[in-house]
Amino acid sequence: MKPDLSVEMFGLTFKNPVMGASGTVGYGIELAPYIDLGRIGAVVTKGISIEPRQGNAPPRLFETASGLLNSIGVQNIGAARFIAEVLPRLEKYDTRIIVNIYGESIQEYRQAAECFCGVEGVDALEVNLSCPNVDKGGLAFGTDPTLVQTVVREVKEASGKPIIAKLTPNVTDISPLARAARDGGADAVSLINTLMGMAVDIRSRGPFFGKVKAGLSGPAIKPVALRLVWEAARELDIPVIGVGGIMTGEDAVEFIMAGAGAVQVGTANFVDPAAMNAVVGGIETFMEENRIERLADIRGVIK
Amino acid sequence: MKATIKENRELVPRYFTMTLSEMGDDFRGEPGQFVMIRGDWGSDPLLARPLSICRFLHEDGQIRIVYRVMGRGTRRLSEMKAGQTVDINGPLGNPFPRPDESRRVLLTAGAIGAPPLIALAGSMAVSPLLIIGGRTRNDVVFISDEIRELDIETIYVTEDGSYGQKGTAVTELARHVGGNDLVYACGPNRMLAEIARLSEEIGFEAHVSFEERMACGIGVCLGCAVRHANGTYVHVCKDGPVFNVTDIDWDRL
Ligand SMILES: Cc1cc2nc3c(=O)[nH]c(=O)nc-3n(C[C@H](O)[C@H](O)[C@H](O)COP(=O)(O)OP(=O)(O)OC[C@H]3O[C@@H](n4cnc5c(N)ncnc54)[C@H](O)[C@@H]3O)c2cc1C
Ligand SMILES: Cc1cc2nc3c(=O)[nH]c(=O)nc-3n(C[C@H](O)[C@H](O)[C@H](O)COP(=O)(O)O)c2cc1C
């Protein structure tokens, strides 16, 4: 018998637990020539803000040992153009659509969320809580439980959509932040976003990136992501979506055993645009070989 | 897509040629396009590397790339042996606009910038003039087998005078180019910026193949941004790598 990979979250059925992570699959349609989008659980769009954003000056990428530092700066076409130009094309694929939203103030988050209120085809919003809070000198929203709770409540109210709170790993203790997201009404949390890092150009004796700090992703961050997912899952009764360094089906199974309800694949899409189909296949093979009928049988087995 | 290495050989120190076979019938690239290439070496280095297609050997279902060992990725590639397979994604990016062969065509290469220009020369009915410049002898002679095979009229230039003329590819271009000529170039950004300035001065049309660090090569990461003359960012992998020199903001690279 074929194993059942389907997942139920916030009243929706996902055909499998594998999603494309924000910022690594474009708006989703760009990957269509490479993978069967109908064979993945969901696409999470790149961060979308109310107004279009140009993104940061180059250089934007630096490869590290088994990892990638990026300083893209959430370049995007803005909510209005996304809804008018991209969504109709993305909706044709048989997969769930999750829109990742970006804001630099509570007001901006709220307005971005409002743009998707009543927009059919958008199944849920994922709120990027790693955004810099301009009112607090650029400190990420996700580091302050009170702000996390407020942002989540505001975007949920403004959009009427299920909300996934995407937590930042750049904190000393994830538990109060995970609880704050739940208390704000989050339907799920996803983690981790990139870990803050930096690179030095020893020839110019300066930072490699214009903004000095950049976000680290890829296999290098997987152990940290696993630990944080495990901690959040023990804390919460809402689904936890695991992200960070997943390259194979077996990596995904590790996250599920650590308590993840679903997983997102990010940097792996750059290495191989067909990576997500391979991750789905890998989970299926693991389940078949180990006679696991459904994901619930292995989810959170690590107490 | 998997391709098999038919040959991987050092031409001169640090410069390698790699011929890939079994590219599949649907592999139909054009000069100026590139591939993302990666060996099966685990997660370090993680990303595939962009390399231009140097030769299309369609009859044999093969392509050839020519590369210079720069860092970890190209070193790993240089250690691979015939018979091993590599992952290839491509052909990617926009090709050079087809040259109007009623005009004089000049190709200007800065050392390892030569491969896409060799592909272009190989697609033309009339031989263009190729100017290849580099620091020293090895930086220009690495590609001479291809030049001989395709019988391309070539001027070699080295900064130290160890081979061909003494000077740079751009000083040599300036000596030969006229306002009605069509110029194609690939090389370091500094060289391309000089060509942009020269083209403004003399009035010739110029198309350059531009390099920027890449992660995906297919327009999903937005990492390969370069500033367009109109102030927006364009992406080298999707909107390039070939640009008209007037498209790029050369003052703010
Ligand atoms: C469209 C395109 C076509 C290319 N075609 C060729 C080709 O035909 N032959 C060839 O030898 N090279 C080509 N390159 C450059 C090649 O991709 C880089 O040299 C290679 O990625 C370096 O990888 P590495 O792991 O060896 O070096 P790394 O360890 O990544 O870096 C070593 C050094 O190379 C520099 N570098 C890294 N990536 C780039 C880049 N993308 N552009 C410029 N400098 C870089 C770094 O600053 C560093 O100093 C091309 C690049 C692009 C974007
Ligand atoms: C180039 C790039 C762009 C990203 N953009 C966003 C974004 O816009 N919003 C967001 O919430 N996360 C963004 N992320 C974070 C990823 O979604 C993911 O959380 C992180 O990369 C860890 O997963 P990975 O190791 O599988 O890549 C981005 C990551 C990368 C590498």
Ligand code: FES
């Ligand atoms: S390399 Fe990813 S967008 Fe160009």
